[in-house]
Amino acid sequence: MFFFKKVSAEELGERPLDRKGRKEGKALIKGIRKFLRYNDDLIAEKNKESISEKRTAFSEALSDRSSKRKDLEKLAEDLTETCKKSVKGYKTSAWKENIEIIFVAVVIAMGIRAYFIQQFKIPTGSMQPTLNGIIAYPTEDMNPLSERHAPSDYKRPSLPQRLWDKFWFGRSHVDWVVDEDDILILKPENLSSKTQFFFFPRTFLVTENGQKFSAPGTQSRVEMLLNRNLQPVRGRSLVFSVKKGQTIAKGYVDTGDQLVVNKFAYHWVLPKRDDIYVFNTQGIPGIQRNLLNEERRNGISPSWATKPRQGSQHYIKRLVGEPGDTIEILGPGLLINGKAPTEMGILRVMAQEGYYTGYVRRGMSKVTLPEGKFWAMGDNSANSSDSRDWGTVPQQDIVGRAAFVYYPFGHHFGPIY
Structure with a gap:
C-alpha cells in the first residue's frame, strides 16, 4: 500500500503553476481587459497606467514557467485590488458574498456567450430590409433630403403611446425645442454619441448656453433629425443661431434589430x-x-x-x-x-x-x-x-x-x- 504525503500550503506556494493555474491566470488577464473596456470613462488616466503596469508584470511572470505560485498569487491580488480602487465609489461590504455569487453567474453567462450564443445589435442599414439597423425618420420640414420621413401629420405622441412604441418597435420620439435664444454647435465637443449599459448608443447635444438634449441612437442617425433650415453664424463652421421656441430636431428613431x-x-x-x-x-x-x-x-x-x-x-x-x-x-x-x-x-x-x-x-x-x-x-x-x-x-x-x-x-x- 502506498501513502501520498499531503502537500502543505507553504510547499504548494513554492511550486510553479500547473496547467489549470495558468489557464486561470490567462482568464484573469482577459477579465482585466474587459474591466478596462467597460469602465473606460470612469477610470482616471493615472489609474489606467497603474493597472497596465501591474497587468504587464503579472503577464510576464505568468509567461515564466519557473515563477512560484505564491508570487503569482501576490501579483494577481495586487492587480485585482488596483482595479477595484480605480473605480470611484467602490466599497467592500457585507454584500460581498452575494456579489461574488452574482459574479460567478456572470462568468457562467460569459462562458455560454464564448462558446454557444452571443447577443448582437445591428447598427447600420447594410442588411435592410432583411434586418434593420438604427433608422431615423425626420419630419420632412426638418430634413427634406432624408430617404425616410415621419408621416406628414406627425406629432410627438402621448406618454402611453411612446411607451408602447418603445416596447414594440424600439422607437424613440424626438422633439427638441430650445427654451431661449442660443447658439447650436455641431462639433465633437458639443455633439457626441456614447454607448450606455454596453449595448445602447445615445447621442448628446449641448448648446453654447448649456441647454442639453439627448436621444437614443448613434450620432449619424440622430443627426438626420436635425433642422436643415437653421441660420448659420457667419465665419463659424458648423455653428448656427437659434431662437426661443424654435424646433432643432423632430421625428423618431427605431433601434436596430x-x-x-x-x-x-x-x-x-x-x-x-x-x-x-x-x-x-x-x-x-x-x-x-x-x-x-x-x-x-x-x-x-x-x-x-x-x-x-x-x-x-x-x-x-x-x-x-x-x-x-x-x-x-x-x-x-x-x-x-x-x-x-x-x-x-x-x-x-x-x-x-x-x-x-x-x-x-x-x-x-x-x-x-x-x-x-x-x-x-x-x-x-x-x-x-x-x-x-x-x-x-x-x-x-x-x-x-x-x-x-x-x-x-x-x-x-x-x-x-
Whole structure:
C-alpha cells in the first residue's frame, strides 16, 4: 500500500503553476481587459497606467514557467485590488458574498456567450430590409433630403403611446425645442454619441448656453433629425443661431434589430452560402486600417500606432461565396461559378421585390475565392460596405450564424432566414 504525503500550503506556494493555474491566470488577464473596456470613462488616466503596469508584470511572470505560485498569487491580488480602487465609489461590504455569487453567474453567462450564443445589435442599414439597423425618420420640414420621413401629420405622441412604441418597435420620439435664444454647435465637443449599459448608443447635444438634449441612437442617425433650415453664424463652421421656441430636431428613431448569434453551429459544419453570419474584422486589413485612421483623426490612437485600440469590430452580412467559388456581379443579379444562384435569400435580393434593390457591381470584376476565405455582401447592396470594398472574410474570423431576432417585436421578431 502506498501513502501520498499531503502537500502543505507553504510547499504548494513554492511550486510553479500547473496547467489549470495558468489557464486561470490567462482568464484573469482577459477579465482585466474587459474591466478596462467597460469602465473606460470612469477610470482616471493615472489609474489606467497603474493597472497596465501591474497587468504587464503579472503577464510576464505568468509567461515564466519557473515563477512560484505564491508570487503569482501576490501579483494577481495586487492587480485585482488596483482595479477595484480605480473605480470611484467602490466599497467592500457585507454584500460581498452575494456579489461574488452574482459574479460567478456572470462568468457562467460569459462562458455560454464564448462558446454557444452571443447577443448582437445591428447598427447600420447594410442588411435592410432583411434586418434593420438604427433608422431615423425626420419630419420632412426638418430634413427634406432624408430617404425616410415621419408621416406628414406627425406629432410627438402621448406618454402611453411612446411607451408602447418603445416596447414594440424600439422607437424613440424626438422633439427638441430650445427654451431661449442660443447658439447650436455641431462639433465633437458639443455633439457626441456614447454607448450606455454596453449595448445602447445615445447621442448628446449641448448648446453654447448649456441647454442639453439627448436621444437614443448613434450620432449619424440622430443627426438626420436635425433642422436643415437653421441660420448659420457667419465665419463659424458648423455653428448656427437659434431662437426661443424654435424646433432643432423632430421625428423618431427605431433601434436596430437585436439578435442571437449561434456560435456553436460552425464548430460542427462549415458556413454555407446564403447564411447570414457575424464575423470580426481582425483579419481584414482594409477595415483595420480604416479603424486605425479614424482613431488617429479623433486623437484616440497616436500617429505611430500600428493597430486600432478597439481591436476589431463585428460585422453582419450574407454569405454569398464559399472557398473555391467564382463570383461575378452583373447587377441586379450575380453569377456563382458561372450559374445563377438558387439560394432563397440571394434570390430575394436579386428579384428587387419590395425594398430590395438588387446587387450593385460597384466596379467589381470577377473574383475567385481562395481556400479558407468567404465572400460577404449586404442585402442593401447599394449602401453596404462589404467584400467589394475590403475583400474576403477569413474562416477563423467568423463568429457564428445569425439565428433569432429577439427585439424589437414589431419588425423582424423570430428566426432569421
